[in-house]
Amino acid sequence: ALATRVVLEQEIEMVVVNFSSPFCLCNKRGGCKFEAKNLAESFGLEFKAISVFDEFIEIVKNPKHGYGSNLNPCIDCRILMFKTAKKFMEGIGASFIITGEVVGQRPMSQQRHTLRLIEKESGLEGLILRPLSAKLLPETIPEIKGWVKREKLLAINGRGRKEQIALVEEFNMGNYPCPSGGCLLTD
Numbered sequence: 001a002l003a004t005r006v007v008l009e010q011e012i013e014m015v016v017v018n019f020s021s022p023f024c025l026c027n028k029r030g031g032c033k034f035e036a037k038n039l040a041e042s043f044g045l046e047f048k049a050i051s052v053f054d055e056f057i058e059i060v061k062n063p064k065h066g067y068g069s070n071l072n073p074c075i076d077c078r079i080l081m082f083k084t085a086k087k088f089m090e091g092i093g094a095s096f097i098i099t100g101e102v103v104g105q106r107p108m109s110q111q112r113h114t115l116r117l118i119e120k121e122s123g124l125e126g127l128i129l130r131p132l133s134a135k136l137l138p139e140t141i142p143e144i145k146g147w148v149k150r151e152k153l154l155a156i157n158g159r160g161r162k163e164q165i166a167l168v169e170e171f172n173m174g175n176y177p178c179p180s181g182g183c184l185l186t187d
Contacts, residue, residue, distance in 0.1 A: 001039050002164055003100035005171050006131040008043060010148055014098070016040035017048045017088060019081045021056040050088065055080055065117075075114060082122035089127075096127045096142045103133040104158045112137070132156045132164070 004014065018036040033049060040047035059080055063073030085097050101110050115137070119125045126141040134143070134153035142148040156163045168174075 001035070001100070001173060002167055002171075003098050003131045004039060004043060004045075005167075005173065006152070006154065007098050007129070007148070010152055012148065015046045015048055015092065015094070016043075017050060017085060019050050019052050019084065021051075021077070022053050023056070023060075048088065050084055052080055052084055055084075075118065078118045079121045082118060082124055082128065086122060086124055086127075095147065096129055096140065097124060098129045098131055100132060101130050102156050102158070102164075103130075103136050129153075 004016065007014065016036055016039060018033045020033055037047045037049075039045075056077065059073050059076045060071065063076040065073065065075035065079075068074050082097070089095075089097055101115065103110060103112060103115070115128075115130070119128050122128075126144075129140050129142050129148060130137060131148075131153045133156050134140070134150060135155035136157055139150065140148075143150045143153075154163075
């Protein structure tokens with residue numbers, strides 16, 4: 001929600017995409033899928049729900065990058081979502097992808113070296129814009145080409161959510177859905 005809001009200020013045309021797996025806790029009313037659709041509607045954006053059920057089951061059985069502290073193959077999951085997003089992006093003629101990831105917020109999938117690995121393995125090097133942490137990361141192609149103004153992006157880092165919650169208030173966004181996300185495999 002915040003990444004979308006930050007980028008919308010630059011008048012970038014977007015489609016909101018939500019991925020669901022068999023272990024997603026966010027498909028219920030009030031969950032991520034529901035909130036993503038509401039977000040899209042509130043900003044006048046198109047919404048697309050994409051299921052990665054079958055592909056995700058295979059990843060759980062044999063994750064290339066291993067599991068977290070439970071049966072959570074977070075790195076492989078992110079690679080799957082970005083590979084799927086890349087196909088969608090190419091299919092609609094989009095130029096890049098934005099995500100609400102924050103450097104250091106997730107212990108397995110949002111460390112600097114892991115973010116780079118995920119970009120490389122998904123075939124999206126330089127094409128994933130992380131507006132909430134962009135100033136802490138190397139410039140992306142959208143920034144280099146001037147499609148997005150780097151000075152309007154943020155430098156949020158770490159596991160806390162205080163900065164995000166303050167932005168929700170500043171943007172008068174009301175409800176901040178799923179600020180810590182959820183996947184049954186991490187529980």
